[in-house]
Amino acid sequence: MPQSNQNPETQAPDTLQSDVTIDHNGDYQFAAPTTSASTAGTEKLQKALARMGLGSRRQMEEVIKAGRVSINQKPASIGDRVEQGDEIRVDGRLIKYKSEREKRRRVLAYYKPEGEICSANDPEGRTTVFERLPKLTHDRWIMVGRLDINSTGLLLFTNDGELAHRLMHPSNEIVREYAVRILGELTPEMMRNLTDGVMLEDGLAKFEDIKQGGGEGVNKWYHVKLKEGRNREVRRLIESQGLKVSRLLRTSYGSVDLPKELRTGRFIELDRKDIHRLIDLVGIRPREDMGVHGKAKEKKERFQKKPMKARTIRTSSRSGRASTSTGKNTSATRGRDTGNRGSKR
Numbered sequence: 001m002p003q004s005n006q007n008p009e010t011q012a013p014d015t016l017q018s019d020v021t022i023d024h025n026g027d028y029q030f031a032a033p034t035t036s037a038s039t040a041g042t043e044k045l046q047k048a049l050a051r052m053g054l055g056s057r058r059q060m061e062e063v064i065k066a067g068r069v070s071i072n073q074k075p076a077s078i079g080d081r082v083e084q085g086d087e088i089r090v091d092g093r094l095i096k097y098k099s100e101r102e103k104r105r106r107v108l109a110y111y112k113p114e115g116e117i118c119s120a121n122d123p124e125g126r127t128t129v130f131e132r133l134p135k136l137t138h139d140r141w142i143m144v145g146r147l148d149i150n151s152t153g154l155l156l157f158t159n160d161g162e163l164a165h166r167l168m169h170p171s172n173e174i175v176r177e178y179a180v181r182i183l184g185e186l187t188p189e190m191m192r193n194l195t196d197g198v199m200l201e202d203g204l205a206k207f208e209d210i211k212q213g214g215g216e217g218v219n220k221w222y223h224v225k226l227k228e229g230r231n232r233e234v235r236r237l238i239e240s241q242g243l244k245v246s247r248l249l250r251t252s253y254g255s256v257d258l259p260k261e262l263r264t265g266r267f268i269e270l271d272r273k274d275i276h277r278l279i280d281l282v283g284i285r286p287r288e289d290m291g292v293h294g295k296a297k298e299k300k301e302r303f304q305k306k307p308m309k310a311r312t313i314r315t316s317s318r319s320g321r322a323s324t325s326t327g328k329n330t331s332a333t334r335g336r337d338t339g340n341r342g343s344k345r
Contacts, residue, residue, distance in 0.1 A: 046060040
């Protein structure tokens with residue numbers, strides 16, 4: 001995968017550099033920071049507040065401009081930098097600050113079912129993917145990409161904004177793979193069109209690869225790969241050939257595959273090695289504390305041996321009725337549990 005092309009002198013602090021080595025156990029060893037003395041160990045105030053889950057960076061800039069933030073009992077300004085030990089208050093409320101390097105980097109793999117919204121809030125009262133995630137204190141989960149309401153499969157969440165941004169940015173060309181069921185069949189000519197490139201309303205788009213996945217009757221399965229994540233791109237590419245997607249499942253994102261033991265509406269936290277592989281794709285510098293460990297790791301190991309059942313999915317906020325998955329499998333989705341858990345993206 002492409003790595004960052006930034007000049008080392010202007011590179012972001014989290015970018016992997018030569019002061020990180022790997023010992024005989026395969027773990028990263030950290031050298032002393034090489035940032036300048038004036039900013040070493042500090043962070044811009046608006047970035048710190050956004051990272052702690054108080055809102056977006058732009059929202060935090062407006063809060064600072066409004067005079068609602070103080071640092072060490074003095075009014076804060078845009079561009080102020082904070083460090084460990086500073087007293088930060090928003091509207092008089094003390095904010096527990098922890099530097100980004102000291103914060104544990106976490107990543108979740110979530111199996112999104114059909115009917116859930118990829119949003120923090122939904123005006124119509126539908127279930128959102130964030131309702132299923134573990135609660136964080138002085139932190140927030142950031143969604144890596146999204147799936148539409150009719151799509152299912154792998155969604156990644158992280159508490160690291162820089163990692164989320166790089167995984168989503170088109171310049172890094174992170175591969176997403178989908179299992180797609182089509183009403184009809186792709187001809188060799190259609191497959192060539194889709195891999196050569198099709199002009200959509202928002203520009204040229206294409207699949208990096210298409211493989212047949214079997215299927216009976218009028219419905220055929222295919223496995224497709226993309227290096228970007230535009231809105232409903234898989235569906236629109238298929239529709240450009242006069243066919244329609246009946247189910248869509250994301251099976252992988254970058255180095256992370258949808259875990260076979262994971263059921264719809266459930267999540268699993270990635271361990272240190274999984275996160276290493278993910279950050280290597282985008283040139284992010286590793287942290288000393290990453291992934292699941294301790295009792296949480298023991299719980300994950302038990303979960304892998306004995307997976308939890310799929311969650312009950314609320315399908316209608318007005319009627320209050322709910323439905324569950326049936327546990328049906330298809331060979332086209334590599335034996336993963338798809339069933340009635342939802343049509344794919």
